[in-house]
Amino acid sequence: MSRHSPFHERTAALCTSYRWKEWAGYHAVCSYDTSVEREYFAFRHAAGLLDASPLIKYDVRGPDAAAYLSRLSVRRIDKLAVGRVVYCCWVDDRGHVIDDGTIARLDEDAYRVTTGEPELWWLEQNRRGYDVSVEETTHRYGVLALQGPSSGAILSAVTGTDLTGLRYFGLTSARLADRDVLVSRTGYTGDLGYEVWVEAEHALPVWDTLMTEGRAYGIVPAGLDALDVTRIEAGYLLLGIDYKSAPRCLIDAQKSSPYEIGLGWMVQLDREPFIGQAALRAEKERGSEWALVGLDVSWTALEALYERHGLPPSLATHAWRTAAPLYDGKRQIGQATSGTWSPTLKRNLALATVRRGYDRVGTRIEIETTVEYRRHTIPATVVDRPFFDPERRRS
Amino acid sequence: MSEKVIVIGGGHNGLTAAATLARHGRSVVLLEKRSGLGGLAAPFEIADGYRVPGLLHDTDRFRPAVARALELHQHGLQWRETPRTELGLSAKGRGVLLSSNREAMAQELQQHSPSDVQPYHRLMTFLDSIRHIVEDLFDSPPPAPAKRELGEAIKMLKKGWAFRRLGAETMIEVLRIAPMCIADWLNEHFESAHLKALLASPALLGTWMGPWSAGSTTTWLLDELTRGRAVAGGPAALVDSLRRCAEAAGVEIRTGCPVRHLQLENGRVRGVELESGETIETASVLATTDAQTTFLELIRPADLGVEFAERIANVRSRGLVAKVHLALSGPLENTTRPGSFERMRTGEHVDDLERAFDAVKYRQISERPILDVWVPSLEDSSLAPKGHHVVSILAQFAPYDLEGGWTDAARVTLGDRVVDTLAEYAPGLKKRIVARQVLSPADLEGELGLTGGHLYHGEHALDQLAFLRPVFDCAHYRTPIEGLIVGGSSCHPGGGLTGVPGWLAAKAL
Ligand SMILES: Cc1cc2nc3c(=O)[nH]c(=O)nc-3n(C[C@H](O)[C@H](O)[C@H](O)COP(=O)(O)OP(=O)(O)OC[C@H]3O[C@@H](n4cnc5c(N)ncnc54)[C@H](O)[C@@H]3O)c2cc1C
Numbered sequence: 001m002s003r004h005s006p007f008h009e010r011t012a013a014l015c016t017s018y019r020w021k022e023w024a025g026y027h028a029v030c031s032y033d034t035s036v037e038r039e040y041f042a043f044r045h046a047a048g049l050l051d052a053s054p055l056i057k058y059d060v061r062g063p064d065a066a067a068y069l070s071r072l073s074v075r076r077i078d079k080l081a082v083g084r085v086v087y088c089c090w091v092d093d094r095g096h097v098i099d100d101g102t103i104a105r106l107d108e109d110a111y112r113v114t115t116g117e118p119e120l121w122w123l124e125q126n127r128r129g130y131d132v133s134v135e136e137t138t139h140r141y142g143v144l145a146l147q148g149p150s151s152g153a154i155l156s157a158v159t160g161t162d163l164t165g166l167r168y169f170g171l172t173s174a175r176l177a178d179r180d181v182l183v184s185r186t187g188y189t190g191d192l193g194y195e196v197w198v199e200a201e202h203a204l205p206v207w208d209t210l211m212t213e214g215r216a217y218g219i220v221p222a223g224l225d226a227l228d229v230t231r232i233e234a235g236y237l238l239l240g241i242d243y244k245s246a247p248r249c250l251i252d253a254q255k256s257s258p259y260e261i262g263l264g265w266m267v268q269l270d271r272e273p274f275i276g277q278a279a280l281r282a283e284k285e286r287g288s289e290w291a292l293v294g295l296d297v298s299w300t301a302l303e304a305l306y307e308r309h310g311l312p313p314s315l316a317t318h319a320w321r322t323a324a325p326l327y328d329g330k331r332q333i334g335q336a337t338s339g340t341w342s343p344t345l346k347r348n349l350a351l352a353t354v355r356r357g358y359d360r361v362g363t364r365i366e367i368e369t370t371v372e373y374r375r376h377t378i379p380a381t382v383v384d385r386p387f388f389d390p391e392r393r394r395s
Numbered sequence: 396m397s398e399k400v401i402v403i404g405g406g407h408n409g410l411t412a413a414a415t416l417a418r419h420g421r422s423v424v425l426l427e428k429r430s431g432l433g434g435l436a437a438p439f440e441i442a443d444g445y446r447v448p449g450l451l452h453d454t455d456r457f458r459p460a461v462a463r464a465l466e467l468h469q470h471g472l473q474w475r476e477t478p479r480t481e482l483g484l485s486a487k488g489r490g491v492l493l494s495s496n497r498e499a500m501a502q503e504l505q506q507h508s509p510s511d512v513q514p515y516h517r518l519m520t521f522l523d524s525i526r527h528i529v530e531d532l533f534d535s536p537p538p539a540p541a542k543r544e545l546g547e548a549i550k551m552l553k554k555g556w557a558f559r560r561l562g563a564e565t566m567i568e569v570l571r572i573a574p575m576c577i578a579d580w581l582n583e584h585f586e587s588a589h590l591k592a593l594l595a596s597p598a599l600l601g602t603w604m605g606p607w608s609a610g611s612t613t614t615w616l617l618d619e620l621t622r623g624r625a626v627a628g629g630p631a632a633l634v635d636s637l638r639r640c641a642e643a644a645g646v647e648i649r650t651g652c653p654v655r656h657l658q659l660e661n662g663r664v665r666g667v668e669l670e671s672g673e674t675i676e677t678a679s680v681l682a683t684t685d686a687q688t689t690f691l692e693l694i695r696p697a698d699l700g701v702e703f704a705e706r707i708a709n710v711r712s713r714g715l716v717a718k719v720h721l722a723l724s725g726p727l728e729n730t731t732r733p734g735s736f737e738r739m740r741t742g743e744h745v746d747d748l749e750r751a752f753d754a755v756k757y758r759q760i761s762e763r764p765i766l767d768v769w770v771p772s773l774e775d776s777s778l779a780p781k782g783h784h785v786v787s788i789l790a791q792f793a794p795y796d797l798e799g800g801w802t803d804a805a806r807v808t809l810g811d812r813v814v815d816t817l818a819e820y821a822p823g824l825k826k827r828i829v830a831r832q833v834l835s836p837a838d839l840e841g842e843l844g845l846t847g848g849h850l851y852h853g854e855h856a857l858d859q860l861a862f863l864r865p866v867f868d869c870a871h872y873r874t875p876i877e878g879l880i881v882g883g884s885s886c887h888p889g890g891g892l893t894g895v896p897g898w899l900a901a902k903a904l
Contacts, residue, residue, distance in 0.1 A: 067697075071696065071697045092701065092702075093700045093701050093702050093703075125701065125705060126696070126701060128691060128696055128704065128708065129691065129692075129695065129696035130696065272697060273659075273695075273697040273698050274697065275700075275701055278661075278662060
């Protein structure tokens with residue numbers, strides 16, 4: 001049975017659509033309204049408030065925490081300053097990605113790790129020889145993602161602190177509704193945004209204050225459907241959809257290295273030994289088989305296809321995640337794993353995995369699509385990711 | 396190449412490896428943590444003026460092939476010519492006097508249980524018929540079934556062929572009994588309960604098994620079929636001749652030199668770092684510490700593959716043998732038979748063994764431990780003051796992970812139970828005890844750096860022997876770390892004072 005997030009009382013009351021899903025063992029709202037539009041536009045034009053409490057959290061503490069996390073991660077963690085967060089991924093001995101998430105340095109010897117799937121086994125297995133403790137703290141904190149152009153103003157107002165100075169991927173403590181909270185400038189929407197971390201028992205007053213004070217700024221509670229559209233616009237991966245967690249794969253072909261899922265930029269090879277180092281070094285020298293790319297799927301071709309069937313063009317109102325094959329002529333060269341119509345960019349976008357040689361920006365390939373139960377292919381072009389990247393995300 | 400090799404550990408395997416390498420022209424430095432050599436085979440002080448010549452009792456498993464290869468007779472090694480005898484203690488009757496001399500054994504059985512004489516001869520004939528197979532397995536590197544090499548395939552075929560040549564009947568018998576429990580198998584042969592208990596006992600040393608545990612016949616065969624003549628002067632004499640041999644070959648021996656870490660670079664050995672802070676550069680290290688110490692302590696976790704480390708951590712190494720040493724103001728007398736006996740053993744029924752084993756499943760000390768008793772001062776009177784004696788006892792079972800931990804009180808309980816059990820056959824014992832020393836598995840771990848206090852550096856069991864020992868990817872002495880060879884009891888053919896792991900590892904290098 002799924003658990004209730006610390007904000008459940010509030011989110012349940014607002015969820016008039018009754019559209020929920022399961023997220024890491026919790027009930028999570030897909031969309032409060034029957035349509036995703038209002039929530040999506042809140043993220044892009046004002047501020048969306050998303051209950052992200054189910055995010056899996058581990059607190060890692062102890063004198064060896066930095067060395068331990070560095071050994072576990074493809075990038076150095078020992079250089080991470082207190083009050084900073086990094087995005088990171090973890091691989092196995094053979095360099096296959098297990099999960100991705102963030103690591104925040106809370107204190108000299110304390111870190112908080114977030115993951116997509118439960119990874120306590122992995123953290124525990126590798127603890128041998130290090131003076132660290134690992135504790136799952138998912139249920140202990142309520143997490144609210146406040147994302148969108150007005151998020152900074154709202155948070156500054158409710159905390160009485162000027163948070164505009166908080167750098168991208170920074171972390172600070174603050175007071176909100178007379179409670180101690182942590183605020184990190186992180187998120188999954190690719191926009192200006194923050195995450196507020198509060199102990200579960202103080203969750204509701206924090207929600208209430210944000211909603212009340214945020215009204216003037218156009219705050220809107222938002223669900224996972226709107227988030228999914230924004231994360232694709234931002235070009236962010238979703239574990240289990242755009243790549244699979246290696247230990248959960250049944251065959252090797254399902255596994256990926258960081259280089260193959262567009263995370264090669266974060267791999268720091270030349271340093272103290274870390275898990276997967278030799279395999280990743282070898283792959284770097286050899287070159288990777290696969291690459292993750294952004295696709296712009298031709299709207300005019302899609303329109304023409306519908307036209308041929310005597311239909312107006314039709315698109316799902318939210319993001320899709322049923323993989324579609326990609327072709328170069330007759331040869332299948334990969335698959336698109338998730339995609340969406342971008343209401344902001346007015347483009348039909350997808351994230352895809354393609355064979356080596358098809359990853360250069362501008363490469364033209366074909367994507368399978370069905371209209372009236374019939375299979376067709378339409379052109380798509382490899383484009384830069386992120387698709388949507390406003391200045392305010394980092395500034 | 397005559398580049399320097401560092402051997403870690405000055406136990407008998409480390410000495411054997413170092414001597415073998417040096418005799419092949421390598422320059423060798425041996426680093427031993429403790430102040431003396433011999434490891435588990437080193438003499439042990441009980442109290443002022445009282446010593447035991449080694450923690451272990453038997454030297455009759457040391458392999459003649461190793462002694463020959465190292466020409467140990469030129470360095471003082473002598474085999475003991477007298478047969479090994481052991482008195483099975485009995486509270487009521489005359490007990491059973493086991494002997495490695497078959498005639499003597501048959502005569503004893505004629506007295507004790509005449510119907511067991513013929514079965515005894517039959518069993519010995521069967522053992523003789525398969526001995527060469529086990530010896531050959533024992534004295535050569537384990538087969539490598541996963542290797543795709545012609546040479547390897549030929550070796551396997553040869554071994555298979557030798558096995559096949561035993562004849563269908565014997566071959567099938569071996570396959571039938573290997574996974575059996577020793578109690579069932581001995582029941583097929585013998586009548587005397589006491590005899591069966593005495594015969595079964597060695598199957599349990601260094602395993603997590605009682606006589607009713609499946610697979611105990613294999614551990615029994617391994618032990619029984621690799622016994623030969625003992626070394627005159629016991630473990631101390633053996634270690635001495637190994638040391639002399641190593642020194643004569645030019646090995647530089649450094650005692651009191653604990654290694655802290657292996658230094659690696661890109662998965663290759665670059666040197667060793669000592670506790671003292673000193674570092675020694677080398678591209679080759681041969682480690683005879685147990686697998687878990689070698690890989691999980693001497694190598695920094697970051698330098699090791701995760702899957703490999705996990706498999707090493709999963710090697711079962713749960714010590715369950717304790718040592719109790721007694722210093723006595725007079726001889727150890729017994730009520731079973733008149734006379735002094737160097738070796739004695741308790742346990743009159745396999746159920747006594749099983750009951751003693753039951754306790755460790757629940758992390759308890761056996762109420763009545765099974766005792767393997769040695770009075771070394773009968774052979775070597777210098778071990779104790781004149782007229783006094785020392786008694787070395789292997790007590791089974793005492794679990795490493797005792798419930799409540801190994802407190803002083805727990806040690807006292809264990810010591811009391813051992814003394815109480817022995818006193819049943821030796822009423823005058825308690826009054827003569829001058830000093831008593833109790834070494835739990837946890838103490839053995841602390842004292843000797845044995846993971847889990849396990850006397851064989853990892854249990855002997857079907858899944859932890861031969862090409863699975865300690866784990867398949869370092870069962871042939873080479874390891875995933877380039878330049879690191881393993882050669883202690885964690886490797887094929889396993890624990891015991893055999894010299895083989897060190898010898899084969901040196902040859903692999
Ligand atoms: C109580 C007991 C009874 C036994 N009875 C018998 C018996 O009757 N018959 C029999 O055949 N076998 C018996 N055994 C088993 C046998 O003693 C061992 O299998 C064998 O002696 C192990 O030899 P080894 O050289 O492999 O290891 P060890 O003798 O354990 O040698 C390893 C050496 O490495 C050293 N070392 C550890 N860490 C470091 C470090 N960091 N740096 C440098 N050096 C280090 C240790 O001090 C030790 O000297 C018994 C064992 C015990 C404990």
